[in-house]
Amino acid sequence: MIEGIISDADGTLVDTVSLIRRGQYETAITFLTNHGVPQNDIPTYDNYEVLLNKLVGGSARQTLERTVKALYEDKAHHLEGIDYDELNGFLDPIQDRLAPEHVKPFPGLASTLSKVGDAGIKLAIFSSGTPHHIVRNFGIALADQVGDYAALYQDKSQDDQTKLFNFVQQLQDVFHIPTLTIVTSDDIGERTKPDPLSVSIALERLGLTAASAAILGDHAYDMQAGVNAGVERRIGITHGFDNEDVLREAGATEVIKSLAELVPLI
Secondary structure, X not given: OOOEEEEOXXXXXXXXXXHHHHHHHHHHHHHHHHHOOOHHHOOOHHHHHHHHHHHOOOOHHHHHHXXXXXXXXXXXXXXXXXXXXXXXXXXXXXXXXXXXXXXXEOOOHHHHHHHHHHOOOEEEEEOOOOHHHHHHHHHHHOHHHHHHHHHHHHOOOOOHHHHHHHHHHXXXXXXXXXXXXXXXXXXXXXXXXXXXXXXXXXXXXXXXXXXXEEEEEOOHHHHHHHHHHOOOEEEEEOOXXXXXXXXXXXXXXXXXXXXXXXXXXX
């Protein structure tokens, strides 16, 4: 009997694939232009996307750094003096502007959360994103269900951890989930997936063993984190970044195509 689900966020529950691609691209080209890279060496969106799709994973900052370095592998002089923390600092304002247009719930998100609550299943969301990203993306995706909390990410009067706490309480109340926790980059630092730390924290907070939980994710790193944490049931979902072959190779024991298949499966 599966007592809890440990689910990835972006690309699994919330469709942020377009936001990640567009946000990372606009961040990179804005920074690189300011850094003095000539226009003829600034990549097109299509060229950047090809690299990004190969290198996405871990934190947003890690993905930005890997992609920019790969972009100028043969023109390393453009990388001289780049401060990747400064580069990453461009990301949130750009994604905040793009998010209302590019963030969407995957079909069946609200009904799946309701079914999880009705079945008494505990839920953890494990993400390499920040509390700000979680509150923003889930708030927009579940705007019809969470009401005023959809705009919580824009509230400058609260810090991000307070916003996350309040948002978790709202989700728990709306969907009647017995235990809900969200593990973010604030909890794990640089130990992003496939490191098992986020899964271990989720299991501890849910009060579950690895044998009583299932991992859900759209990326090879999600499956690998589950393997590394000893979670025996690892469910890949193909509506995000990786396909069935990649997910199974990374350790998925089952693969589904949509959220509607999740609760009946477990």
